[in-house]
Amino acid sequence: MNTQLKTIILKEASIAWRNSKYITLVLFTLGMVLMMGYVYSTQNYGNEMVNFLSIKLCYIIIPSIAVWMTGVTLSQSMFYDEKILGIFGSILAAPISITKLWVGKICALTLLTYPLVFLGVGVLSIFFWFKGISVYLSLGDWILILCIIPLFSLIYIMLSSWLLLRFSQDNMITVLLLAGLGSVAAVSSATKPISDVTNVVHAGSILSYYSMTLILEMCFIILILLLINRLDKERLLNLR
DSSP, X not given: OOHHHHHHHHHHHHHHHXXXXXXXXXXXXXXXXXXXXXXXXXXOOXXXXXXXXXXXXXXXXXXXXXHHHHHHHHHIIIIIIHHHHTHHHHHHTSSOOHHHHHHHHHHHHHHHHTHHHHHHHHHHHHHHHHTTOOXXXXXXXXXXXXXXXXXXXXXXXXXXXXXXXXXXXXXXXXXXXXXXXXHHHHHHHHHHHHHTGGGTTOHHHHHHHHHHHHHHHHHHHHHHHHHHHTSOHHHXXXXX
């Protein structure tokens, strides 16, 4: 790994780790996972299949929400606050590209948020085990839980970071509007695999659909990278 990039990742991760907001969010995530796990586990819809889907939905949604909440909070601090305070421009005064700085911050953000998916899944599994509830998750379910849905949250965070850097404070209404539209699009796309749950018997087609979804997510990430690369470095330097 590039030394400059590694330095940025470690620096950003250590700053966020010492931030009381991050610790609070992690503790809040644990509380939310346990609370929602309890709610889902105590529901009885009178149908074994529906009860099972309710538990599965718990695995799919809760960890991703944790990534989204933590990521949005940290990205605001890493990008918008630093831009307003002139810190972002000061860093760019050094011989470093916007793209490399952005990639370093996003990698640090991912290291801080993505483990919450595993933490959430682990806590839920232990909770359901103590409750005597057995949950069987297929390969497709694990791909959905650990890769596809969390990536939607991370893509939304990446898009938000570009919007925060691209627009000025006077244009924050536009930023919020675009971020909201991105959120709706992500949620709408994410609910498609869940709505197709009745077709799980066609495992091959479901896995193919998940593969295509992952490819589309990679395309979105590349597109955001291109947008970041086109940002005006001089404009950000003038914000110091």
